[in-house]
Amino acid sequence: MSDPHPQPLLGRVIVVTGAARGQGAAQAKTLTAHGARVIAVDVSEAEDCRLLDVTDQRAWQELTDELACAHGHIHGLVNNAGITWRARLAEVQPEDFERVHRVNVTGPLLGMQHLAPLMRSGASIVNVGSSAALTAHYPVAYTSSKWALRGLARAAALDLGPRGIRVNTVHPGFIETEMTASAAPAFREANLRETPLGRTGTVDDVAAVVAFLLSDASSFITGADLPVDGGLTAHGGVKSISDALDAAGAAP
Secondary structure, X not given: OOOOOOOOOOOOEEEEEOOXXXXXXXXXXXXXXXXXXXXXXXXXXXXXXXXXXXXOHHHHHHHHHHHHHHHOOEEEEEEOOOOOOOOOOOOOOHHHHHHHHHHHHHHXXXXXXXXXXXXXXXXXXXXXXXXXXXXXXXXXXXXXXXXXXXXXXXXXXXXXXXXXXXXEEEEEOOEOOHHHHOXXXXXXXXXXXXXXXXXXXXXXXXXXXXXXXXXHHXXXXXXXXXXXXXXXXXXXXXXXXXXXXXXXXXXX
16 A cells, blocks of 8 residues: 655755754765755755755854745754764863753754744744753763753744744654764673664654654644664663573573
8 A cells, every 4th residue: 555645845945954964964865865856955065965064053043044035934953953962071161061051952952943933833843853862871961961952852842832833843763873883892792782672763763753743644743752772771770681681491
């Protein structure tokens, strides 16, 4: 049976930040395949990608003015741009802590502040968090920024809900990207051990959920946190205990 809605985002104008590579590039590709007119932005130069530093208010205003002239209104925003910093509590420097938060929290804040006025009822905002936002992950700057993004998204969902604008957050687990490739092999192996589905995720796994949240299929979902992590955050650390008991042949 053919899909009755092969392009569920047909004609919709959607901004995707951090779209030059990795998850952002995959999201832009998927949304385009679903019929959307994607405005891809990134701090790095890339084909079909407009330059934009998400921490720069003036840059956001320029983009807003351009979109207002070209389209009048937009239908969606994906706050995907983000950076990591792996220093632990005792080592992290205040300037690095603040830099990570500027990109991962202030960036989405500025995006919503500038683009929400261009949105009408039925529009959708998707913030890209992390499994770190659902756990006590060790890189304190990154983890605290993603927890802050959760709070920002919940507050935005409450504030924008009366206008019919939805705000949700997806939380990728270990996804095969350039960012995760730079981590130590032990980090990847540990994530695999703790993931019930037994595999790492792909950028397409995340992009599919982002597309769902931007579509009318999720029209009554807002203020939600959706893990895309193979079950990594669902068991609360109990998988290691379960695996140890299985290995020891212990009775249930």
